[in-house]
Structure formats: structure tokens, C-alpha cells
Amino acid sequence: MMHSCAWCGQLVVAGGVEQNGKRYCSANCARLSTAPSQFCPDCIATTTDKSTGNLGRLNGIGVALIRKGSVPPCPKCQSVVSRTWFTFLYIPLIPMGTYRVLYRVQQRLAGRSTFFARKLKRAEAKPAQSAAAG
């Protein structure tokens, strides 16, 4: 029997994950549904209210948000550090700003993922290795 994921809305034909009486297409969606929808205080403290604004690319030309793979997600709110780049033919050319980004919808819904972004106060803020305690 078919149902739709309670988180991303994708049709689930078989399998899926059940949690708290709701069905999800994947464990990731089940996890996201219970994840904080806001940045944790630590992340808010190191960022400003400035968001990325509208991002958009046409034929690979424009502004894209690219995750910094070297920085692990925040253990508290799952936000990741990403940077906006001006890209030309999908090649990142000019770094623009560094943000903490909290994705709210799985990216498998192509183009439909939404996110919250907060600009880091300092460019290239240090990975929060020492600030994890407390």
C-alpha cells in the first residue's frame, strides 16, 4: 500500500520508517522531522541575521550555496557551514559569504529544498571544536 512521507511528502511504495505513528520514506526524514527547526544558541551566537537572499543559477551561471565538507554539522542543530559562490558554468569562481545553513527538506525533492541561513560573523570562522562543551 502506498502512503506519502510525513516529512517530505514523497510517495513511499514499500518500506519506509514508522515513528510516533507517522510514516516516513527514510530514516533521514524521520530524523529531520524531530530535529530542531531552529539554530541552536551556539550557532546563533556565531552568526548574524543576514541570510543568503535569493540564490539562483541559469545554465550554471549565478550564485550557488556550496557546503564546506571539511566542517562537520553542528551536533546540536545539524546546521552545516556553507559558502555562497559566484559560479560560471558550474565552476565556483568567486567566494561571497560563509553561512550556517539549516536544511528543512530533503534535497531529493529537486529544487524544492528550503533552508535557513545565517551569515557567520567572522569570515572563515574556526570549526567549533573547542566550543562544544557546555
Ligand SMILES: [Zn+2]
Ligand atoms: Zn521523506
Ligand SMILES: [Zn+2]
Ligand atoms: Zn547549532
